[in-house]
Amino acid sequence: MATEAARLRVDARIDVVREVCPMTYVRTKLALESLAVGQRLEVRLTGEEPLRNVPRSAQEEGHEVESLTPAGDDGTWSLVIRKGRDAF
């Protein structure tokens, strides 16, 4: 329920399924920069490395990982990040 509610309030979505690290987090970081603090970004991703690196990098930069849930049967996942701070 909480995941669904968060999904409904997503402010932007990106798909990095076809990217390889570190471009997965580069795209995520650039998308977060375009949001205001408190807004939510949904990232669609797949693969062991991105699933490990993207949430960790987001947290290290001061953002909140709200959820990481399977997005379907194809091995993709939905990561919802709430922007915690501006870099500048």
Place this chain on the structure above:
Amino acid sequence: MLSETAIQRFSRQVLLREVGGKGQERLLQQSVRLAGDSQVMRQAQAYLVAGGTPVVQVEADANFCVWPNVPSGAAPWVVVAGLKGASGILWRTERGCRDCFERTLRRGHAPRWRDATEDFQLGVLAALTWQRAVLGVGEPIGARILQGEGLDPFPLDRCRQHGSEAAVAAD
């Protein structure tokens, strides 16, 4: 907004906490007006261009140069200079006091390289100093000298308005 080409080219720099997409845009937009064709300037130019900074060679009105050249025009300013016998870097951003900068620079002299690698080191460090100034990292004005393996702080010659060490930025 960064082009796709810029995102691909500077992806690893964008990942740095101090840079990001917005910082990379600033680096791409803020040009260096570089005076001089010395080894130190060539090294600096290579690093600046690699990081995305446009570099223009000029005869006058430089903002990036080696002593005895004096920078002018809009800041940031970066000068490689000798300071009390050591080689170093002096910089200011728009928020850094111009008078303090110029007083310190007047006490400078030609850089004296201790060995063949020092001009290379200073060229690279001068480029990094420019990047930090553009990104707004660190103090708005300062000086560092190369001693041993790293850069050590060098005291600025303060103007009357900023006579105390606590007064760093211009009003």
